Each structure stands twice: as structure tokens, then as C-alpha cells.
Amino acid sequence: MQCLRAPLSDLSALEGQRACAEWQQPGQEQSDYHPYDADYCMQSLCPVETAFRALHGCNGGGENENHGNVHGSNDCFSNAWPDIVSSMHCPVVGAAASVEETSVNASSSSSSRKRKSENNRRSKENSGGSDGKDDSNCKRIKEETGVGAATPEAKRPNKRKEESADASKENDKAPKSDYIHVRARRGQATDSHSLAERVRRERISQRMKYLQDLVPGCSKITGKAGMLDEIINYVQSLQRQVEFLSMKLAAVNPMMDINIDSLFGGREINPTCKSASIPMIGMSSELLDQSYLQFGSLQHDMFMGSSDLLLRPNVNPAAAVSDTSLGSCLNVNGSSVWNTNLQNVYGVEFQLGRGTALPFQSLQGNLLPNNLKMEM
């Protein structure tokens, strides 16, 4: 049993504790050790305990961040005893929290890291419940050594290639859960708060990068505060531009008014307008989106008086009014510089009848979609 001793000296606290706990209460788990003779259990009891104390001693000495050492041992541990480890963990699953409680309480010199890993294992096994996958459990638990995290699922230090490969396999095999899988990086603190902080920081940096692409001229600035100022300036400039353009539009637009009246006069008579306008609205697929249907119903109630027209799913875009007829309508002031997309949309608007109300002026409480909570 010499091979047992060498890896046992570096036995992870988790394994040691668990082994201790199991072998302290052989009555519970004896039945699960059928493939292995009792000699093994008795023989390895002493080395495990000595290794456990040794590990406590050296773990207390600030080995918290040096996970590589532990995992180096774990590797040969796993290679030496694949099935033993699996059997060790089988009873652990059934062993309930009481075993771990006693082991945790018994080990007076256990660091907080080990305690958290116990919690991790306990909660994981309680919630994960995948004892059928012994190997994956073993490898996952080995990788969680030293990771003090309360997250039930998959907080693994990404230390070694084979373990990361195993972890990637486990990711496929592990039961899908709703939690976000976080991977603690090498040399970084692994408690739950710092991991949450890290995830939050990553999300924020992702969004800042996205904003950097949006805001022109922002790529030169790297600081967070500088970026924020740039973004604020850009938003302010956009709002000022809207104001300025609305002033311009207020001044220059009466011409459009006249032409629309003439358009209405020409179009209203045509009874096919109504049916033609529906396919126009359905032209862009976005309009069939659910949220738009709710907004679209708003227009309906204002214009059509019937709310089923736009909600018809069988809108045929091909039946749209031809562009040529629209083009004649849209020669406002002889300026037909609008692109076809806008043209078709303008056609819709012109055909939808007069008495169009401003969206925000004609809203009444009963017209509001349900998920748009307004307080009037």
C-alpha cells in the first residue's frame, strides 16, 4: 500500500475530511464498500488520519492560494484510485449532512476554506443529486478543493488543463441548472462575494465596451470616468440635436400638410386602400412582434375601430400597394429623395385615415397595453 501513502500526504482537506468522516462511522457506509475488502479500510485508516493532520498543519500555513500544489496531488490521487474515490463519494451522497457536520465540528483547525468547501459539497450534493455520475462527481469535487463557495454548482478553479477538460466534460454532463457558472481564476480569491463582484465587473466592462463602440470617438479614452463623461456628453449632444431639429421642423414643414390633404382626398375614395394598408404594415417582420402588436392595437383603436386587422397573422407583404402608385403620392414638393423603405411607410401613414392623433395625446387608459404601466 505504499502507493497510497505518497499521494495521501498531499491529500486535499476535502478528501481527508470525508475519508475521516466515513471511516469514523463505518457502520453507515460499510455496505457500500463491497468491492473493497475491509482490510483496505482498516489499513488506510491510519495513513489517512496522519495525512489529514499533516495536511491541516501545512494548510494552515498559508497554502490558500497555492491550489496548484493541491491539484498536483489530486491528479495522482485520481489516477491511482479512480474507483476508490468514486466509492468514497457514493456513500457521502447518502450520508446526509450530519456526517459532514460532525466532521466539520470535529476538525478544530479547519480553515474557512475547507468549511466552505464542505458547505459547497453538501449543498451541491443535496441539490445536484447526480450520484449516478460518480466519476464526474469525483473530478468535480476534486477541482473544488480549496474553493470556498456556497454556490451549489460548478465553481471550479481553472487550474490545470486536464481538469479544465474534465470540467468541460462535466459541464455537458452536469445537470442543467439555473445558476450562472462561474470559474474562479488562478491566484484569485474564491469566496462568494469576490466571485459575485467579479461577475458584476465583467458584465459592466462588457457593457462599457459596447457603449464604446456606440459612442463615436470613445475608443481613445480608457478610463471609466472619462468614458462616462464622454457618454454623458454624447447623450446631451443627441438630445440637443433633437431639440434643434424639432425647431427646424417646426419652421419648415407646413408644405407637407397640404400635400397630405390632397393625398387623403385621392386615397380615401379608394376602398382598396384599407386592405392594402394592412400588408404595408406587415411588411417589416418586426411589426408582427408581440410587443408591437400591443402597440399596434393602439393605432387600431384610433384609426380602424376594429382591433383584429393588424393582428391577422396572414399578412401578405407581397400584396402591398405597388411602389409606383406610392411614388406618385409621395412626390411632395417634387422631392422624391426618400428611400423606398420610408416611402412605403409614408404610404401607410397617409392611407390610414385622417384624424390621426398624436400617440401621446390620444392615449386613454383602456388603450394602454397591459405591460406598459402608466400612471395617468
Place this chain on the structure above:
Amino acid sequence: WRAPPGTRTLTPRFGPSKPMLAFRFLRALTLVHRTAANSSNAARSRRIQRAAFASMAYSAGPRRAWSRALLCRLHFHRARRRCAGRRRAAGVPRRPSTTGSPADGLRRLVPGGTGMDYCGLLEETADYIRCLSEQVKLMQSIVDSVGPGGR
């Protein structure tokens, strides 16, 4: 610790719908010109500006916090205007925030930004910037298409 199960990813959301934006805004624009042809340019421009924001908010959809907040603000102001006559809301003087987070300025700018965490604020800002730039492009194209000698 676990993150909420429905945490959104950063894929850019559905994005502003340009045809809808154009449609709504133009409709609003024509209405403003029809009904307020006699009022001053300034009043009309205010209405057009409000129409721009409203069409922006409607096009963005109810899924965005800023669009909901913007529409709430517009409706609230409209209700107040109708009930209480023409009364200008006093503008709160802006103080540079020496204390507090650096995102306060952004929170004031983006509608609905005050009740959000920083992460959500950034996402809303991105969407707001996208919609604002679409609106500006649309308005600019309208101004351009009407021609240099508008009136």
C-alpha cells in the same frame, strides 16, 4: 450566491425599428402641423420634440425601462398641463455631484435611470443612445428632404 436565473445577456436587444419610428414620427409631425398651425414656432417645436421622444419610446417597446419612464413622464406632464393650465415645471438646478457615484449625471440624462443599478443603467444607456441616434437621423433626413427653401 447565485445569479438570478433570468439574467440577460448582453446581446443587443431588438433595437429600434426604423420603419415604425418613421411612421409614428411622421404621423405626429403632420398632426402637429395641422392642429397647431397658428401657434408660435417655439410651441410647435416643443410639441414636435415631445412627439419625437414619444415615437422613440413607442418604437423601442415596453421592454425597455427608459421607454416606459419616458412615456410616463410625457403622460404625466401632459396630464398636468391639461389640468393645471399652462404652468411650467420648475427646472431643478443641476449641481455637479461631488459626492455620490460618477454615474449620477448619466442617471439624470437617461429616463428612468434613477432606479437602476449601474449595470442595468449602462445597458439602458446603450439602447437609449441607439434610439436617439436613429431619431436624429430620421429627423435630419426629413429636414433634408423637404429642401433648403422649406417655407
